[in-house]
Amino acid sequence: xxxxxxxxxxxxxxxxxxxxxxxxxxxxxxxxxxxxxxxxxxxxxxxxxxxxxxxxxxxxxxxxxxxxxxxxxxxxxxxxxxxxxxxxxxxxxxxxxxxxxxxxxxxxxxxxxxxxxxxxxxxxxxxxxxxxxxxxxxxxxxxxxxxxxxxxxxxxxxxxxxxxxxxxxxxxxxxxxxxxxxxxxxxxxxxxxxxxxxxxxxxxxxxxxxxxxxxxxxxxxxxxxxxxxxxxxxxxxxxxxxxxxxxxxxxxxxxxxxxxxxxxxxxxxxxxxxxxxxxxxxxxxxxxxxxxxxxxxxxxxxxxxxxxxxxxxxxxxxxxxxxxxxxxxxxxxxxxxxxxxxxxxxxxxxxxxxxxxxxxxxxxxxxxxxxxxxxxxxxxxxxxxxxxxxxxxxxxxxxxxxxxxxxxxxxxxxxxxxxxxxxxxxxxxxxxxxxxxxxxxxxxxxxxxxxxxxxxxxxxxxxxxxxxxxxxxxxxxxxxxxxxxxxxxxxxxxxxxxxxxxxxxxxxxxxxxxxxxxxxxxxxxxxxxxxxxxxxxxxxxxxxxxxxxxxxxxxxxxxxxxxxxxxxxxxxxxxxxxxxxxxxxxxxxxxxxxxxxxxxxxxxxxxxxxxxxxxxxxxxxxxxxxxxxxxxxxxxxxxxxxxxxxxxxxxxxxxxxxxxxxxxxxxxxxxxxxxxxxxxxxxxxxxxxxxxxxxxxxxxxxxxxxxxxxxxxxxxxxxxxxxxxxxxxxxxxxxxxxxxxxxxxxxxxxxxxxxxxxxxxxxxxxxxxxxxxxxxxxxxxxxxxxxxxxxxxxxxxxxxxxx
Numbered sequence: 126x127x128x129x130x131x132x133x134x135x136x137x138x139x140x141x142x143x144x145x146x147x148x149x150x151x152x153x154x155x156x157x158x159x160x161x162x163x164x165x166x167x168x169x170x171x172x173x174x175x176x177x178x179x180x181x182x183x184x185x186x187x188x189x190x191x192x193x194x195x196x197x198x199x200x201x202x203x204x205x206x207x208x209x210x211x212x213x214x215x216x217x218x219x220x221x222x223x224x225x226x227x228x229x230x231x232x233x234x235x236x237x238x239x240x241x242x243x244x245x246x247x248x249x250x251x252x253x254x255x256x257x258x259x260x261x262x263x264x265x266x267x268x269x270x271x272x273x274x275x276x277x278x279x280x281x282x283x284x285x286x287x288x289x290x291x292x293x294x295x296x297x298x299x300x301x302x303x304x305x306x307x308x309x310x311x312x313x314x315x316x317x318x319x320x321x322x323x324x325x326x327x328x329x330x331x332x333x334x335x336x337x338x339x340x341x342x343x344x345x346x347x348x349x350x351x352x353x354x355x356x357x358x359x360x361x362x363x364x365x366x367x368x369x370x371x372x373x374x375x376x377x378x379x380x381x382x383x384x385x386x387x388x389x390x391x392x393x394x395x396x397x398x399x400x401x402x403x404x405x406x407x408x409x410x411x412x413x414x415x416x417x418x419x420x421x422x423x424x425x426x427x428x429x430x431x432x433x434x435x436x437x438x439x440x441x442x443x444x445x446x447x448x449x450x451x452x453x454x455x456x457x458x459x460x461x462x463x464x465x466x467x468x469x470x471x472x473x474x475x476x477x478x479x480x481x482x483x484x485x486x487x488x489x490x491x492x493x494x495x496x497x498x499x500x501x502x503x504x505x506x507x508x509x510x511x512x513x514x515x516x517x518x519x520x521x522x523x524x525x526x527x528x529x530x531x532x533x534x535x536x537x538x539x540x541x542x543x544x545x546x547x548x549x550x551x552x553x554x555x556x557x558x559x560x561x562x563x564x565x566x567x568x569x570x571x572x573x574x575x576x577x578x579x580x581x582x583x584x585x586x587x588x589x590x591x592x593x594x595x596x597x598x599x600x601x602x603x604x605x606x607x608x609x610x611x612x613x614x615x616x617x618x619x620x621x622x623x624x625x626x627x628x629x630x631x632x633x634x635x636x637x638x639x640x641x642x643x644x645x646x647x648x649x650x651x652x653x654x655x656x657x658x659x660x661x662x663x664x665x666x667x668x669x670x671x672x673x674x675x676x677x678x679x680x681x682x683x684x685x686x687x688x689x690x691x692x693x694x695x696x697x698x699x700x701x702x703x704x705x706x707x708x709x710x711x712x713x714x715x716x717x718x719x720x721x722x723x724x725x726x727x728x729x730x731x732x733x734x735x736x737x738x739x740x741x742x743x744x745x746x747x748x749x750x751x752x753x754x755x756x757x758x759x760x761x762x763x764x765x766x767x768x769x770x771x772x773x774x775x776x777x778x779x780x781x782x783x784x785x786x787x788x789x790x791x792x793x794x795x796x797x798x799x800x801x802x803x804x805x806x807x808x809x810x811x812x813x814x815x816x817x818x819x820x821x822x823x824x825x826x827x828x829x830x831x832x833x834x835x836x837x838x839x840x841x842x843x844x845x846x847x848x849x850x851x852x853x854x855x856x857x858x859x860x861x862x863x864x865x866x867x868x869x870x871x872x873x874x875x876x877x878x879x880x881x882x883x884x885x886x887x888x889x890x891x892x893x894x895x896x897x898x899x900x901x902x903x904x905x906x907x908x909x910x911x912x913x914x915x916x917x918x919x920x921x922x923x924x925x926x927x928x
Contacts, residue, residue, distance in 0.1 A: 137160070429494070469535075
């Protein structure tokens with residue numbers, strides 16, 4: 126496809142739009158590469174917004190673009206390879222971005238598509254505290270449609286990349302999805318763990334690299350909502366100026382990428398909004414998806430690897446000097462400056478509003494990835510000699526102290542969720558195991574705990590927060606004062622605070638506000654929650670064992686012809702449906718292992734002794750009765766009978782315990798089951814009732830005989846369920862008085878789907894064996910007669926032994 130250089134931009138855009146409809150994908154990409162190579166930035170400027178939307182989708186969802194979230198290499202290898210090569214950080218698309226960046230072009234991004242707190246702040250004429258928005262708000266002319274941000278090409282492209290997926294998007298594994306792999310490549314390219322960020326590609330073969338646009342000076346970092354100034358004043362005081370430090374050009378793309386990703390993915394909740402969301406009547410403004418959480422976890426893992434790539438001599442406080450490169454300073458400041466507060470609010474919302482199901486595992490793993498930066502450090506400590514987890518080095522103590530709330534308060538939030546979930550489920554048991562294992566890593570508790578002289582249950586970071594306010598007043602200005610305005614955000618980053626106590630308090634106040642109420646993780650309140658969780662773990666282990674035993678008993682005692690439908694299904698099962706029923710004994714074994722290890726780790730963390738565990742077991746009433754059956758739900762005996770306690774209600778709701786209540790009325794009149802045909806059951810009831818009414822005398826005479834015929838009739842016509850029933854009350858052990866009921870015929874078993882399906886299958890097999898319907902029916906009756914005769918003899922012998 127050859128385009129003359131004198132074509133008008135509008136004609137070029139029209140030609141590309143027509144090709145997008147008529148040409149195959151591979152040819153379109155080849156044409157785009159040639160256009161990017163041959164055309165100057167002035168003409169490419171007109172096609173850039175359309176090109177970005179045609180690839181990543183439009184903001185309004187009308188265009189889905191290349192649908193990168195569903196593009197997989199194993200499904201569409203050719204399209205996948207072409208798309209990834211075109212969008213690679215060193216590929217043609219980024220070359221176009223740098224080409225436009227060198228000419229200082231701007232593109233409008235509607236404020237209405239920004240995250241909620243950002244949009245609300247800008248609409249109130251207050252610029253959020255992020256360099257991404259400064260000097261970029263464009264007021265609409267009279268009659269305009271709305272506010273816009275004037276973004277440079279690099280920012281505009283990244284803003285389209287980070288947009289949330291469409292509601293009907295197909296979810297695929299992240300390891301196969303082009304979108305996740307592309308994000309991973311961008312993070313690896315612009316947040317390198319070795320060396321420096323690669324320079325932009327040259328605009329022409331052998332030509333110099335295009336210089337980036339002059340950078341806007343950054344604003345000081347403060348928690349969102351603080352230090353609001355008017356939009357007019359900010360426009361006056363922050364005019365664009367050329368960066369005085371040329372070395373900072375080395376990381377301008379890394380800064381921009383991190384700002385865009387964090388703002389678009391995490392800045393959906395402000396501190397004020399988070400505080401309002403604590404109300405149970407609050408309406409959710411944004412609901413993250415599992416895919417959203419997975420891509421945030423990808424960002425966190427890359428940031429940890431990026432920050433941990435500093436050499437040991439660069440991490441020490443003495444290394445802060447004028448000779449430190451901007452990239453090294455950026456590595457130190459990336460996580461606490463850009464990510465910490467927004468991630469904390471994001472996780473708080475997820476912990477409080479995510480459904481109580483297994484999908485929470487994505488949020489859990491994102492949280493645990495942030496809490497373990499040592500997993501992404503270049504040096505790998507060997508495992509212990511006995512196979513235990515490696516000890517957490519003391520070098521991570523500052524990180525733990527500076528992120529105290531993300532360890533302690535979110536742990537309490539997880540406890541609250543775990544106490545409301547069914548721990549018999551292997552997926553829920555796995556989540557409890559994962560959290561307990563992470564927090565039980567050697568030396569991690571000692572980094573949180575502080576052995577105070579009079580409070581042995583407090584931890585180092587926690588005591589630092591609980592220390593009295595001695596020197597806070599005259600130091601307050603050092604953290605929140607506005608620094609001198611220069612071109613890079615690094616100049617606004619406050620110097621390292623040597624007072625660890627002040628640093629921890631500043632962290633807590635910046636995330637929770639000045640009036641926060643801190644609950645120590647190892648204090649009495651949290652310890653009570655841990656004891657409750659240990660109780661439920663013990664109960665869940667016993668419940669899983671009971672389910673396993675009951676499954677084994679029911680399998681061993683199943684009648685010979687039950688699969689053919691000649692006996693009613695057991696409608697009085699002691700346990701409700703559970704995913705253990707679908708996954709078998711192996712899942713029960715895994716559940717037991719997860720819960721056993723989780724309990725062990727919790728005992729290590731909170732120093733629970735075996736005696737305390739024994740007391741918990743007795744308090745929960747998990748000991749079996751004399752018959753090995755499950756105990757009743759937790760309850761007390763009142764004047765009107767048993768009264769459920771809150772623990773007992775929890776046990777019933779989550780299927781941990783259940784009253785053994787059986788149907789004790791007329792089996793013919795019990796509710797129609799889901800496995801029965803309603804109309805057929807009613808018809809059979811009328812038929813059997815007619816037979817029982819007309820031949821009642823004959824059936825009574827036959828059942829009163831003392832010979833084999835009498836025994837045979839009693840086996841089929843008597844109703845044994847009404848002669849020996851326990852009382853409905855679980856307290857008493859009396860029996861219902863036997864009621865004189867004559868022998869009756871029951872045909873209800875013929876209304877079962879399984880019975881009819883079994884008979885149909887048997888007739889089909891007989892037809893394959895060339896056995897006619899009549900001979901087969903006779904054989905079936907004869908077979909059942911022999912089976913019934915044998916059962917009659919066994920039943921009579923059993924009664925004689927009982928006498």
